[in-house]
Amino acid sequence: MDEDVRLRDVAEADLEPFYQHQLDPEAVRRSRFPSREREAFMTHWVTRVLGNSTGFVQTVTVDGEPAGNIVAWWEDGQRFIGYWFGRPYWGRGIGTRALALFLPAEKNRPLYAEVFTGNTASIRLVERHGFERSGTVHHGDEEHVMLVLNS
Numbered sequence: 001m002d003e004d005v006r007l008r009d010v011a012e013a014d015l016e017p018f019y020q021h022q023l024d025p026e027a028v029r030r031s032r033f034p035s036r037e038r039e040a041f042m043t044h045w046v047t048r049v050l051g052n053s054t055g056f057v058q059t060v061t062v063d064g065e066p067a068g069n070i071v072a073w074w075e076d077g078q079r080f081i082g083y084w085f086g087r088p089y090w091g092r093g094i095g096t097r098a099l100a101l102f103l104p105a106e107k108n109r110p111l112y113a114e115v116f117t118g119n120t121a122s123i124r125l126v127e128r129h130g131f132e133r134s135g136t137v138h139h140g141d142e143e144h145v146m147l148v149l150n151s
Contacts, residue, residue: 005097007058007105010069014059015045017066021086031084032116032142049073056106060085060098067094070102072111079108081126095125103129103149111149116142123147 019042021027022035036044049057049071056072060083068085081102085095103111113126114137123145127133131147138144 003062003092003094004064005067005094005101006061007070007098007101008061010050010057010059014066014069015042017086018045018069018084021068021084024087027084027087030116030119030122032118032139032144058102058105060089060094062089062094068098070098072102072106072108078112079106079110080112080114081106082113090121096128099125099129109150113147113149114144115147116144 019038022033022041024035028035035041049055052073054074058070059066060068060070067089068083070081070083072079072081074080083095083099085098089095111131113131115122115126117123117136126147126149129149130151131149133145134148135146136143137146
């Protein structure tokens with residue numbers, strides 16, 4: 001726990017590590033979110049993520065290095081969060097500490113998280129921060145848990 005976990009605004013240089021993180025086959029398997037080719041990834045991040053004036057996007061750093069990101073956005077009148085961490089940062093409490101920094105800064109409530117049912121580590125992460133299960137959502141054959149933070 002000696003590692004210095006912080007949040008900061010996303011810098012252009014962060015996009016390359018984010019791109020590499022989303023290529024990890026195990027991360028794709030756990031999230032059930034397919035990786036994107038470089039051009040599609042960069043376009044999505046520049047236009048839809050960073051270009052979203054109502055979004056809140058933060059780079060998570062560990063000892064000054066980009067370890068992942070946490071994002072909040074509006075979708076169909078609901079405020080969602082999502083996050084992605086590089087595999088070297090898994091299982092070290094980085095997500096827990098990063099979310100503890102992010103949630104007080106993201107003032108909107110209720111706040112929703114949709115997590116693939118097989119991703120128990122991610123479900124535990126948001127539940128640890130007060131999110132409660134509110135149902136399931138299906139995307140094709142995939143089942144996701146909908147979790148909500150009300151306060």
